[in-house]
Amino acid sequence: MSQDSAYTDGDLRNTGMRLKHDREWDYELERIVDAIDDRDATTVGLQFPEGLKRRGPSVADDLRKLADDGVTFMLSGQPCYGACDLDTYLMKRTDVFVHFGHSPMKNTDKVIYVPLFSNVDVLPIMEEALETLEDPSETKDVGLVTTAQHMNRYDAMTEFLEERGYEVHSRRGDERLTHEGQVLGCNYASADVPADQVLYVGGGKFHPLGLAMEHPDKHVVIADPVNNVVTPADTDKFMKQRYGAVHRAMDAKKWGVIFCTKIGQGRWEQAQDIIADNDDAYLITMDEVTPDRLRNFDMDAFVNTGCPRITTDDGPQFHKPMLTPGEYEIAVGNEPLENLSFDTFHGTW
Ligand code: SF4
Structure with a gap:
């Protein structure tokens, strides 16, 4: 993947997983x-x-x-x-x-x-997030989601919100997730709860961005205990990047369809469906999807059926447009542009 200097906002390496500060695990x-x-x-x-x-x-x-x-x-x-x-x-x-x-x-x-639970105290940043959440006297329902690193504090987070008058809604999204309230960079099903606002507690911007795009009807608040900031999720910049990639791919004739061979990243049927429908699409199997590995393929654009984050985080670094399967359908004219949505991944192997 990309080098340090080129990390985009939502890159996994900008989240709690990268040891910017030496923390205990x-x-x-x-x-x-x-x-x-x-x-x-x-x-x-x-x-x-x-x-x-x-x-x-x-x-x-x-x-x-x-x-x-x-x-x-x-x-x-x-x-x-x-x-x-x-x-x-x-x-x-x-x-x-x-x-x-x-x-x-x-x-x-x-x-x-x-899982390497983080030892960062999440409650101070949750206290700050109360100013950005709707007041419980007006909107008491709130969804609560976090990443695996902070799951050890999920009960404390729930208690914190309940003590302040909120009704906390949580669920385990689907089998790709281990815990109730957990989100992944490719799966936000745990936020499918009956609440108009969702509090995401965790590092980085990518997860809440995906969350906000997957649930555009909800007010998503990011409480980031790693960088110590509270921000509402803003999808505009991200959407512009994705629209740009789709537009650049609209004239593409030859498509490389990437099937990722990593154990939990394969979407074989989806890749097969694309090549079955398009004589100018070629299936390419690979484990690590990087700009260098694709450079020698003479394609006009790529569609990645593997990890959605490779497409969205590193997409701008590939020499040709790199789209998610949903974006591909728009670029080839099978779907209207307004159907552009976040690529999510369900199930396991
Ligand atoms: S597919 Fe990508 S976003 Fe999903 S769990 Fe794997 S690395 Fe994370």
Whole structure:
């Protein structure tokens, strides 16, 4: 993906996952060692998201000290941006596979998920957010959503709002999500609640942007405890970028249709439907979708059926327009421009 200097507003690496400030994370080493003992494991794979890879060797050192001498720890070097993105090669070759930084997208005994809950106190920024939320005397219903990193504080957040007179609505959106109230960069179904306002507590702007686009009827307030700011979600800039990409792709003749081979990012039927309908569309399979890897394909535009965030965060860095499947339908004239919406991803594998 992109370099540091080119990170866009909604980039995952601008959220709590990137250690701008050195913060403490709970690596749950004892839980991992218990699992190693329980399974008599001799090989253990460790997978970290990009922002925490630099911690990998020291976590492996700490585990070595705690585990029996015969246990070998191995680090995954594959890029990793979500629970959808397991290093299946290393997973198949180790007795225990530990995935740090995300909560389970699919429960399996083979993988130990260590979500790395943030220790940032969320209540001060929620106090500030009260000024931007409707007063409970006028609108008492509020939806509450957050990311996996702050899920350990979800009950405290709910209690905080209830004590101030709000009725908090929450749900577990669908099977792609682990928790009630959780959102992902590709899934905001937990905000489908009977409330006209939604409070998002978490780092970064991408999640609440997707949330606001997916739920244009709701007032979305961002309480960001990582950067210590409260802002209403504003989709205008983002929408302009997406309209621009669609317009640039409208004259495209040859389309590259990207099917992502990462375990939780594949939308095979969607990719197949596109190539079945368009003789000038070519299916391209790949794991990591980067500008460099696509540069040598002689295409006029691309449509990405993998992670929607690659399209929206890194889209401007590709040499040709990169669209979501919904945007593709608009660009080729199958749907009207006003149907432009956020690309969301449901289900697992
Ligand atoms: S597909 Fe969803 S869960 Fe996976 S990296 Fe993209 S936004 Fe995150």
